[in-house]
Amino acid sequence: MRAKLAQDSDVSLAQRVAGNAFLIRVTSAALAFAAQIMLARWMGQYEYGIYVYVWTWVLVLGNLAPLGIAYSAARFIPQYVVANDGDRLRGFLRILGWLCFALGATAAAIGAFMVVTLNTIVPPHYVTPFLVGLLCVPVFALSSAQDATSRAHNWINVALIPVYIAQPLCIIAGVVIIHEFGVTITAQIALLIAVTAFWLCVAIQLVLLQSRLARTIERGPRRYEMKSWIKTSLPNFLVDGFFFMLTSVDVLLLQMFVGPDQVAVYFAASKILALVAFVYFAVSSASAHRFSQYHHAGEKARLAAFAAATARWTFWPSLIFALALLALGIPFLRLFGQGFTAGYPLMFILAFGLLARASIGPAERLLSMVGEQRYSALIYGCALAVSIGGCLALAPVFGVVGAAVATAAAIVTEAALLFYFVRRRLGINVFVLARRA
Numbered sequence: 001m002r003a004k005l006a007q008d009s010d011v012s013l014a015q016r017v018a019g020n021a022f023l024i025r026v027t028s029a030a031l032a033f034a035a036q037i038m039l040a041r042w043m044g045q046y047e048y049g050i051y052v053y054v055w056t057w058v059l060v061l062g063n064l065a066p067l068g069i070a071y072s073a074a075r076f077i078p079q080y081v082v083a084n085d086g087d088r089l090r091g092f093l094r095i096l097g098w099l100c101f102a103l104g105a106t107a108a109a110i111g112a113f114m115v116v117t118l119n120t121i122v123p124p125h126y127v128t129p130f131l132v133g134l135l136c137v138p139v140f141a142l143s144s145a146q147d148a149t150s151r152a153h154n155w156i157n158v159a160l161i162p163v164y165i166a167q168p169l170c171i172i173a174g175v176v177i178i179h180e181f182g183v184t185i186t187a188q189i190a191l192l193i194a195v196t197a198f199w200l201c202v203a204i205q206l207v208l209l210q211s212r213l214a215r216t217i218e219r220g221p222r223r224y225e226m227k228s229w230i231k232t233s234l235p236n237f238l239v240d241g242f243f244f245m246l247t248s249v250d251v252l253l254l255q256m257f258v259g260p261d262q263v264a265v266y267f268a269a270s271k272i273l274a275l276v277a278f279v280y281f282a283v284s285s286a287s288a289h290r291f292s293q294y295h296h297a298g299e300k301a302r303l304a305a306f307a308a309a310t311a312r313w314t315f316w317p318s319l320i321f322a323l324a325l326l327a328l329g330i331p332f333l334r335l336f337g338q339g340f341t342a343g344y345p346l347m348f349i350l351a352f353g354l355l356a357r358a359s360i361g362p363a364e365r366l367l368s369m370v371g372e373q374r375y376s377a378l379i380y381g382c383a384l385a386v387s388i389g390g391c392l393a394l395a396p397v398f399g400v401v402g403a404a405v406a407t408a409a410a411i412v413t414e415a416a417l418l419f420y421f422v423r424r425r426l427g428i429n430v431f432v433l434a435r436r437a
Contacts, residue, residue, distance in 0.1 A: 017154055017156050017285070017286035019282070020156050020157070021156050021159075021160060021281070021282040021285045021286055022278065022279060022283075022317075024156070024157070024160040024164055024165060025160070025164060025278040025281055025282055026275065026278060027164075027165060028160070028164035028165055028168060028278075029274055029275050029278060031165065031168035031169060031172065032168045032271075032274075033272075034168075034172060035168050035171045035172050035175065036268070036271055036336070037335045037336055038172065038175050038176070038179075039051065039175060039185070039190055040264065040268065040336040040337050040340070041335075041336065041337045042175070042179055042185050043185050043186070043187070043190060044337075045260070045261035045264045045265070045337070045339060045340075046259070046260050046261055046264075047185070047186055047187045047190075047260075048187075048260075048264045049259070049260025049261055049262070049263040049267075050125060050126060050129055050187035050260050051129065051187040051190050051191060052251065052263060052264060052267040053126070053251060053252070053255050053260065053263055054126065054129045054130055054133045054187065054191060055133060055191065055194065056248050056251045056252060056267075057111075057130070057133065057252070058133045058134065058136050058137060058140065059140070059244070059248065060244050060245065060248050060252075061104075061107050061108070061111060061134070061137045061140075062104065062136065062137045062140025062141055062143075062144070063140070063144060063240060063244045064107070064237070064240065064241050064244060065100070065103045065104040065106070065107035065108075065137060065138075065140075065141040066099075066100040066103050066104070066141045066144055066145060066237075067103060067230070067233060067234065067237045068233040068234060068235070068236030068237030068238070068239070068240055068241075069096065069099060069100060069103075069145070069229065069230065069233040069236075069237075070096070070100050070141070070144035070145040070147075070148050071144070071148050071233075071236050071240060071368075072148075072229065072232060072233045072236055073092075073096060073145065073148035073149045073151075073152050074148055074151060074152050074288040074289045074292065074365075074369065075232070075288075075289075075292050075368070075369055076088075076089075076092050076229070076232075077089065077092070077093075077149065077152035077153070077289070078152060078289045078292045078293045078296070079292060079296055080092065082293060082296055082297065083296075086218060086220050087220065087221050087222060087223035088223045088225060089217065090217060090220060090221070090222040090223075091222035091223045091224040091225070093149065093213060093217065094222055095224060096145045096149065097145045097146065099145075100141045100142050100144060100145040101138050101139070101141060101142040101145075102138075103141055104137045104138035104139070104140060104141025104142065105137075105138040107137050107138075107141070108134045108135065108137035108138055111130070111134045111137065112130075112134050115127055115130045115131060115134075116131075128188050129187045129188045129191050132188050132191040132192050132195060133191045133194075133195065135195045136194065136195040136198050136199075139198055139199050139202045140198065140202075142202060142206070143163055143198075143202045143205065146158075146159070146202070146205050146206060146209050147159045147160070147163070149209060149213075150209055151285050151286075151288070151289065152289050153212070153216065155209075155212060156285065156286070158205065158208050158209055158212065159285070160285075162201040162202065162204050162205035162208070163198075163201055163202065163205065166201045166204065167197050167198055167201040168197075170193075170196075170197035170200060170201065171194055171197045174193035174196070174197060175190070175193060178193065235373040235374050235376075235377055236368060236373055238377035238380075238381070239364065239368060239373055239376040239377045239380055241380075242377060242380030242381050242383070242384045243364070243380050245384050246380055246383050246384045246387055246410060246411075246414070249384065249387050249388055249391065250266070250270075250391060250403045250404070250406065250407045251263060251266065251267060251270075253388070253391040253392065253395060253403070254266060254391070254395060254400065254403050256395075257395045257396050258395070258399055258400065261339070262399060262400055264336075264340075265339065265340055265342055265343040265400060266343060266346065266400040266403060266404070268333060268336045268340050268343055269329075269333065269340075269343030269344070269346040269347050269350065269404075270346070270350055272325055272329060272333070272347065273322070273325055273347055273350050273351055273354060275321050275325060276318050276321050276322045276325065276351065276354045276355070276358070277354060279313075279314055279317045279318045279321065279358065280314050280318065280354075280357065280358055280361075280362065283310050283313045283314045283361065283362055284362035284365050287306070287310045287361075287362055287365060287366075288362070288365040288368075288369055289369070290306060291303065291306070291307070291365060291366050291369035291370060292369040292370070294306060295369060295370040295371075303370075303426075303428070304426075304427075304428045307361065307363075307366055307422075307428050307430050308428075308429075308430065308434075310361040310362055311359070311360055311361030311363075311430050311431065311432045312361075312432055313361070314358045314359075314361040314362065314432075315355070315358045315359050315361070315432040316432075318354065318355060318358035319355060319358070322351045322354065322355055325347070325351070326347055326348060326351060329344050329347045330344050343400070345401065346400060346401065346404040349401070349404040349405055349407075349408050350404055350407060350408060352408050352412075353407060353408035353409070353410070353411030353412055354411065356408075356411055356412045356415040356416075357411050357414065357415050358432075359415065359431060359432045359433075360415055360418055360419050360422075360430045360431055360432070361430055361432070363418040363419065363422050363430045364376045364379070364380075364418055366422060366426070366428075366430070367418070367421065367422060367425070367426075372421070372425050372426070375421045375425065376418075378417075379414055379417040379418055379421065380414065382413060382414075382417060383410045383411065383413045383414035383417070384410065386406070386409055386410040386413045387406050387407055387409075387410035389406075390402070390405065390406025390407075390409055390410065391403050391406045391407075393406075394406050418430075419431055
């Protein structure tokens with residue numbers, strides 16, 4: 001009976017955390033959507049295309065710079081809490097933020113050097129926007145560490161509100177103020193506003209997180225196991241690297257074959273569908289540390305039941321939101337300005353891939369949290385290869401449609417391989433329509 005009550009309590013907590021995360025991300029999506037519409041209408045397709053291309057690179061570098069260490073918080077913190085290992089917990093929490101910020105600063109410096117020196121590869125109109133955008137990479141890396149630490153403690157408001165609510169609000173305020181002063185909003189001005197907003201909001205998040213940790217974690221000696229942490233995190237780096245490249249490579253490669261205006265159209269179509277992916281994000285945010293907890297406690301039945309539940313929580317809301325967004329696709333695209341409705345057919349193609357991923361829930365996080373992250377890296381590597389190969393083959397001929405087809409095919413490949421390896425390695429059927437015992 002106690003085990004059943006504990007399971008119900010854990011599931012209830014995870015549902016509340018997932019629901020809270022989802023509401024925050026929905027609100028964030030609305031704010032980000034409003035900000036993107038303002039930028040697109042006031043900048044025009046060309047400047048907006050430059051902005052989204054550079055910002056996509058910022059997101060990729062900011063997520064990859066921590067080398068997977070940031071996301072290891074979802075594994076190490078629950079592990080140390082369950083083992084009552086305060087020394088390692090304090091050591092890990094002490095080094096995590098500083099290390100991620102330093103790695104982000106290093107990545108930004110290397111990126112700036114390459115942008116300045118490789119002038120034959122980087123077009124002149126991208127140089128200044130890139131230099132401005134790269135200023136965000138160190139603090140973006142820090143925010144990844146703070147996000148993962150907060151989620152591991154179920155502090156979902158601290159994890160998400162500063163970056164996903166306050167930051168887009170600051171961008172909207174900055175854009176409106178600049179526009180009201182009659183200043184022409186170029187890509188570099190928009191990036192400067194975004195970078196300033198990010199620094200401010202992550203600083204606020206840092207203060208909030210450190211305050212909670214000071215009240216929660218008892219003072220005591222610290223034990224550092226850098227070799228073990230880095231060794232464990234590097235496979236996560238491959239997983240995260242392949243994943244973030246998979247979500248961004250279409251925009252990055254499109255610039256080789258189409259102009260900034262077409263990149264802007266493609267980005268707008270994919271941005272509208274972002275709400276579908278937020279369901280996956282919310283469930284993954286609430287579930288990752290539970291997977292780790294059940295695995296390290298040896299509770300295989302609870303792990304399997306919880307994994308099946310997360311698939312249901314992910315797929316059905318994703319399906320509902322995808323259908324709603326497709327129904328409203330043209331009116332939404334018109335909000336961005338003239339010419340953006342050309343991206344409507346892309347939404348159907350991209351939605352198919354997103355629903356394929358949603359049908360198996362956060363299966364990648366399940367593999368990573370139980371120590372099978374090497375398979376996640378392999379899976380995302382294969383999916384990324386499909387995406388890159390498809391884009392290089394189809395985008396030169398079919399433009400943005402070819403990129404959308406390549407992206408959807410890559411996500412379907414990812415979902416199929418994740419299902420196979422979770423079934424093979426863990427004996428768990430995570431497909432949403434699978435029969436349960």
